[in-house]
Amino acid sequence: MTKPMAKEIKAMAEITGVPVDADVAGRIAHSMAPAFEGFAAVAGTLPFDLEPATFRLVQAAKVSK
Amino acid sequence: MSTEPALMSLTAVAQAIASKKFSSREVTQSCLDRVAQWQPRLNAFMAIEADAALKAADAADAALAKGKSAGALHGVPLAHKDMYYDEGHVVTCGSKIRRDFVATTTATALQRLKDAGTVRLGSLQMVEFAYGPTGHNPHYGPVHNPWDVDRITGGSSSGSGSAVAARLTFAALGSDTGGSIRLPAHFCGVTGLKTTVGRVSRAGAMPLSQSLDTVGPLAQSVEDCALLLSLMAGADPADPTAIAGPLPDYLAATRQSIKGLTIGVPTAFYVDDLDPEVARILDETLAVLRREGATIVQVELPEQRQLTAGCQFVLTTEAAAFHKRWMIERPGDYGAQVFMRLQNGLAVSGVSYLEAMRWRGPALAAHNAAVAGVDAMIMPVAPVAAPTIAESDVGNSPDAEAVIQRLTRFTRPINYLGLPSLSIPTGFTQDGLPVGMQVVGRSFDEAMILRIGAAFQRATDFHERVPK
Numbered sequence: 339m340t341k342p343m344a345k346e347i348k349a350m351a352e353i354t355g356v357p358v359d360a361d362v363a364g365r366i367a368h369s370m371a372p373a374f375e376g377f378a379a380v381a382g383t384l385p386f387d388l389e390p391a392t393f394r395l396v397q398a399a400k401v402s403k
Numbered sequence: 404m405s406t407e408p409a410l411m412s413l414t415a416v417a418q419a420i421a422s423k424k425f426s427s428r429e430v431t432q433s434c435l436d437r438v439a440q441w442q443p444r445l446n447a448f449m450a451i452e453a454d455a456a457l458k459a460a461d462a463a464d465a466a467l468a469k470g471k472s473a474g475a476l477h478g479v480p481l482a483h484k485d486m487y488y489d490e491g492h493v494v495t496c497g498s499k500i501r502r503d504f505v506a507t508t509t510a511t512a513l514q515r516l517k518d519a520g521t522v523r524l525g526s527l528q529m530v531e532f533a534y535g536p537t538g539h540n541p542h543y544g545p546v547h548n549p550w551d552v553d554r555i556t557g558g559s560s561s562g563s564g565s566a567v568a569a570r571l572t573f574a575a576l577g578s579d580t581g582g583s584i585r586l587p588a589h590f591c592g593v594t595g596l597k598t599t600v601g602r603v604s605r606a607g608a609m610p611l612s613q614s615l616d617t618v619g620p621l622a623q624s625v626e627d628c629a630l631l632l633s634l635m636a637g638a639d640p641a642d643p644t645a646i647a648g649p650l651p652d653y654l655a656a657t658r659q660s661i662k663g664l665t666i667g668v669p670t671a672f673y674v675d676d677l678d679p680e681v682a683r684i685l686d687e688t689l690a691v692l693r694r695e696g697a698t699i700v701q702v703e704l705p706e707q708r709q710l711t712a713g714c715q716f717v718l719t720t721e722a723a724a725f726h727k728r729w730m731i732e733r734p735g736d737y738g739a740q741v742f743m744r745l746q747n748g749l750a751v752s753g754v755s756y757l758e759a760m761r762w763r764g765p766a767l768a769a770h771n772a773a774v775a776g777v778d779a780m781i782m783p784v785a786p787v788a789a790p791t792i793a794e795s796d797v798g799n800s801p802d803a804e805a806v807i808q809r810l811t812r813f814t815r816p817i818n819y820l821g822l823p824s825l826s827i828p829t830g831f832t833q834d835g836l837p838v839g840m841q842v843v844g845r846s847f848d849e850a851m852i853l854r855i856g857a858a859f860q861r862a863t864d865f866h867e868r869v870p871k
Contacts, residue, residue: 342750351749356723356730358746365743369804370719370750376712380762381755390757392764397601397821397846401771403665403778 341374343367409433410869413479413573413627420478423467427460427478431522434480438524438571445547447565449485449495451525456480459522473520475634483576484563485526486533486609487513496609497529497559499542499736500729510607511642512576512618512635519634524572527562531741533578533611534722535559536586536810537795541738545792548591549870550836554789557586557810563621564591568837570869574622574631578608580615581718582784582814585841588621588826589784592837594856594866595621596628599847600821601646603632604639612721613644614760615714615818624866625827625856629653632849646847656850657857662696666842666855667777672707673813678787684830684838685783688859691829692781695858702777705769710816711808713766716751716759717819723748739799747804767820771845779851780843783813784826788836817843825852828865837865 342350348363358366408416408430419425435453442448463478486496488506495501509517517523528546530538538546538561546561548554549569556565560577564587567575577584579597588595596619603618610616620631633654638647668674668689677685689699723730726745734742774780786809795810797803817824823846826839844852860866 342752347750350752351746354727354749356727356746356749358749362746365801366747366750368801369743369747370715372805372808373712373715373719374755376708377716377755377759379706380709380713381758384758384761384765388761388764390760390763392761393767393821394764396764396767396771397599399771401775401845403776 341367341371407433409437409570411573412623414630416573417476417479420467421472427463427480427522428457430478431456431460431480431524434524434571437569441549441569441571444552445549445565445569446544447528447546447562447569447571448482449526449528449543449562450493452523456522456524463520463522473518475519475630476516477520478522479520479573480522480524481516481574482524482527482566482572483513484529484560484578486529486578487576488607489513489523492526494526494609497531497533497540497543500733508607511604511639512608515635516631527566527575529562530559531738532726533559533580533583533609534741534744536582536807538587539740539792539796547792548789550592551789554791554836555590555795557590557789559583560587560621564588564593567591567593567621567623568870574620574627577619577621579617579619579818580611581714581818582811584619584621585784585814585824585826585839586810589839590789590837592828592839592865592868593621593623594625594628594828595619595826596632596849597817597824598632598636598849599823601644602823602847602849603635604642604645606639606641610725612718614717614721625825625853625860626654626657628825629657629853629857651850653850653853656854659854660696661692661855661858664697664778664855665776666692666697666699667702667774667780668699669780669782670701670703672704673782676786677783680788680832681783681786681838685840688781688829688840691859691862692855695862697855700777702774702780704773705766707816710766710819711812713759713762714815714819716756719744719748720751720756740797740803743799743803763819763821767846770820774845779855781840782843784839784841785810785813788832788838813841817841822846823849823852825856827856827859829859830865
């Protein structure tokens with residue numbers, strides 16, 4: 339997973355409607371880098387049919403020892 | 404039984420009022436006396452409503468004299484984290500932005516406790532918008548830990564942890580999105596229950612992250628938490644995410660033995676880089692559980708760092724979406740750290756956010772498979788006891804997020820999986836600071852973790868110790 343760089347974050351923030359300057363964008367990139375690195379093994383690997391509501395199904399499934 | 408009513412447990416004081424051993428006024432006055440004594444040192448209360456509380460206590464006593472009891476908590480004074488809407492009352496959410504916000508509705512969880520007869524003492528301090536794990540608050544000042552007032556309470560339910568520990572209230576609602584009930588319970592030496600996502604209605608509770616937010620109590624004992632959960636849990640027309648269906652008898656669960664149960668301990672991550680005293684207390688906790696009849700086994704869990712990352716994607720994005728309007732219109736009214744953390748959500752694209760949401764199902768399934776051989780897991784809440792207020796005051800410094808992530812690294816994976824987790828006091832460091840462990844159960848199986856926690860508390864007295 340590619341972690342966003344400051345320049346990209348600055349552009350994303352502008353599109354979102356909450357613009358940030360270059361320094362803040364750099365700080366956000368630094369803060370969020372570990373999360374992007376941590377999620378890298380999952381990103382782009384999920385099966386086509388998987389939707390978020392699967393979580394509710396797994397939650398409700400009976401699990402016994 | 405103590406002669407100072409405020410020192411009693413929630414269940415004991417409720418029985419004492421019901422049996423007229425103490426009046427609600429006597430109990431309420433006892434709590435107010437302790438509030439007056441401790442509040443200057445702790446800053447645990449946001450608002451103290453002494454006159455109204457005593458008036459409500461008198462009404463409760465008058466009703467009881469006529470044989471009318473509202474319910475299981477008739478006349479019991481409580482205060483809660485200042486993010487639960489209570490019609491007609493100011494609910495600051497720990498913020499400047501909502502300093503004068505008067506709620507027009509009452510949170511379902513709070514209403515259910517009021518329906519059981521509770522008396523409102525006031526409201527409790529919290530981290531601004533419940534977004535931070537330390538207990539610092541730039542608008543209202545930090546909340547102090549009653550075991551050492553130079554140390555943090557943990558957050559975001561900072562006032563709840565501090566006030567319950569100092570016996571200013573018998574229990575308090577907190578909320579847990581990334582550790583906000585379990586961390587104050589751990590740092591302050593009280594019992595805290597993070598419920599399964601969907602177990603307790605969030606209607607009328609200030610939102611931070613709709614996928615991760617949970618409502619739960621902090622109290623002196625597991626039995627107290629079980630009583631509160633039994634009153635609050637269940638379906639709610641105002642919150643479609645609150646699950647319908649029959650509820651277990653949580654109080655009955657607390658009376659069951661743990662003989663024959665199997666409890667897992669992680670082989671990695673939650674036991675890595677622990678402070679030596681936390682590691683010692685984990686070992687001692689396992690020894691107590693063995694003595695009570697449980698079998699302890701090691702369990703290899705899936706990679707936890709991915710869960711932490713997924714949690715961060717979901718939390719930062721949803722928090723930024725909730726706050727977007729104020730981020731545009733009132734950026735200067737946020738504290739520096741909370742605003743900085745809200746800005747972090749701007750880095751996560753819609754696709755990345757939805758990948759994190761889509762992966763929750765498979766991640767929970769993998770967790771369930773890993774813990775299939777055990778009834779529950781036990782692990783530390785945090786790798787250290789309470790740091791000092793000074794050393795954890797990182798504001799919006801470039802490394803603030805890293806400091807926050809270190810404090811919450813054992814709590815966030817549980818939030819991502821939506822699991823219930825009970826933090827119980829399990830020992831003290833040589834400096835006299837409390838240390839808690841979390842018992843993590845299967846989805847919606849709060850009964851099992853309450854059962855294990857109560858068995859531990861029958862065998863120990865850490866939860867009964869009161870700071871001087």
